[in-house]
Amino acid sequence: MKLIEKAPAKINLSLDVLNKRPDGYHEVRMVMTTVDLADRIEFERLETDEIIVRSTSSYVPEDERNLAYKAAKLMKQTYGITSGVAIKIVKEIPVAAGLAGGSSDAAATIRGLNKLWKLNLKLNELMALGEKIGSDVPFCINGGTALATGRGEEIKRLPAPPSCWVVLAKPAVSVSTAETYRDLDLKDVQHPDVEGMISAIRDQDYHQMCAQLGNVLESVTIKKRPDVNQIKSLMVRMDADGVLMSGSGPTVFGLTRHESRLNRICNSLKGFCPNVFAVRLLGSPIGLE
Numbered sequence: 001m002k003l004i005e006k007a008p009a010k011i012n013l014s015l016d017v018l019n020k021r022p023d024g025y026h027e028v029r030m031v032m033t034t035v036d037l038a039d040r041i042e043f044e045r046l047e048t049d050e051i052i053v054r055s056t057s058s059y060v061p062e063d064e065r066n067l068a069y070k071a072a073k074l075m076k077q078t079y080g081i082t083s084g085v086a087i088k089i090v091k092e093i094p095v096a097a098g099l100a101g102g103s104s105d106a107a108a109t110i111r112g113l114n115k116l117w118k119l120n121l122k123l124n125e126l127m128a129l130g131e132k133i134g135s136d137v138p139f140c141i142n143g144g145t146a147l148a149t150g151r152g153e154e155i156k157r158l159p160a161p162p163s164c165w166v167v168l169a170k171p172a173v174s175v176s177t178a179e180t181y182r183d184l185d186l187k188d189v190q191h192p193d194v195e196g197m198i199s200a201i202r203d204q205d206y207h208q209m210c211a212q213l214g215n216v217l218e219s220v221t222i223k224k225r226p227d228v229n230q231i232k233s234l235m236v237r238m239d240a241d242g243v244l245m246s247g248s249g250p251t252v253f254g255l256t257r258h259e260s261r262l263n264r265i266c267n268s269l270k271g272f273c274p275n276v277f278a279v280r281l282l283g284s285p286i287g288l289e
């Protein structure tokens, strides 16, 4: 029997970096939310003791470098599982885009194998496993909207933001997260108002939410990839209410509540940008307790 999990992408509505830690990671404070662009992950039990990963994208490794593979291996080892699993990743989220595609695949694998192997693990146990795979994985376990602190693994749930359309536009380039953090000069950053973003969400104030968008990693990526700025300018010209790069980039997102503007923004980007998606904010968690 096939078990299926959806793995939604995330965007960062606010991303601040406070300092570099002795372990090499950066202390962050960020507001993340899921959008309805998702990979689809299929799981099939194998009687043989092996993990097989297949993906529909040629950009995604199918061996032990795959984050879904890492998650399955970790669960097998932690819980002494002797049967195997075949994992198929139907990739819809662009790779190395700042949308946490790999992290969300790993999170979906943890949720899926908890069911397939009848482990009955609780949300906090699933998140603790996720933390061992990557900083964005604990958030992706339950999705929705949250304040993430620490290196990103400490999650405090927030209400769903006011609903709106989201245009995601990824230029042809891809970006390395490690390189972006490495190139960040903390003496030269404009910190976003994370608390202001949280208040805007709590107050369900859409225009305030748009006004508070901010990401300290944006200027790092823009220095190397000026097309990120071109996409931002284009979206602003087409009347998006708020525009920001997500995560370490290079994907830019634009927010609007008008379907006519949504179409205008998407059409203006086509031809200039290879990956353009019109999606909704999901906002609410997957529903694990």
Ligand SMILES: C[C@](O)(CO)[C@H](O)COP(=O)(O)OP(=O)(O)OC[C@H]1O[C@@H](n2ccc(N)nc2=O)[C@H](O)[C@@H]1O
Residues within 6 Å of the ligand: 012, 015, 024, 025, 026, 027, 028, 030, 098, 100, 103, 133, 134, 135, 136, 137, 150, 151, 152, 177, 178, 179, 181, 247, 248
């Ligand atoms: C940029 C974001 O996507 C925003 O949500 C995340 O902060 C990155 O999360 P991620 O891709 O899950 O990151 P990880 O796989 O844990 O780390 C990749 C690399 O990014 C750097 N890294 C990541 C997270 C963090 N808080 N500080 C860092 O310096 C580290 O060099 C690390 O080796």
Ligand SMILES: Nc1ncnc2c1ncn2[C@@H]1O[C@H](COP(=O)(O)OP(=O)(O)OP(=O)(O)O)[C@@H](O)[C@H]1O
Residues within 6 Å of the ligand: 059, 060, 061, 065, 066, 067, 068, 089, 094, 095, 096, 097, 098, 099, 100, 101, 102, 103, 105, 106, 136, 175, 177, 247, 248, 249
């Ligand atoms: N299941 C997976 N899907 C996508 N990429 C994967 C996966 N497993 C491993 N990778 C590798 O991870 C790298 C980063 O891919 P990913 O799409 O997760 O980046 P990202 O969206 O920038 O992540 P984040 O926003 O969490 O920093 C890719 O270069 C790819 O080789």
